[in-house]
Amino acid sequence: MDKKTEPRLLALEETVAHLSRVTDDLSEVIARQDRIIDRISKRLQMLVEAEAQRQADDSGTIPLADQRPPHY
Structure with a gap:
């Protein structure tokens, strides 16, 4: 090699x-972020399911998350 290179x-x-x-x-x-996102997604799904179950147990009607908005 030369001195310039x-x-x-x-x-x-x-x-x-x-x-x-x-x-x-x-x-x-x-x-690491992928693992965190997976863990948060699982927790969110569990919370959504638990809330839907709670709403179904409380009122015997369709859970709010599954109802059509009033403007339809």
């Missing part, structure tokens, strides 16, 4: 190493 090559290698680390970090963040 070596510093550029080192700079490129540093940039690639930095980008590789950032990519790995972001991948971990996305995986």
Whole structure:
């Protein structure tokens, strides 16, 4: 290698190493967020089902979530 190419090559290698680390970090963040979203979605579904059951038990009518809005 000549003296002009070596510093550029080192700079490129540093940039690639930095980008590789950032990519790995972001991948971990996305995986963690995916797990959190799955857990929240399951909890939300359980709450919706529990509320529908509560409404059905209380009134014996169609749960509010399943009723048509009054403007229909």
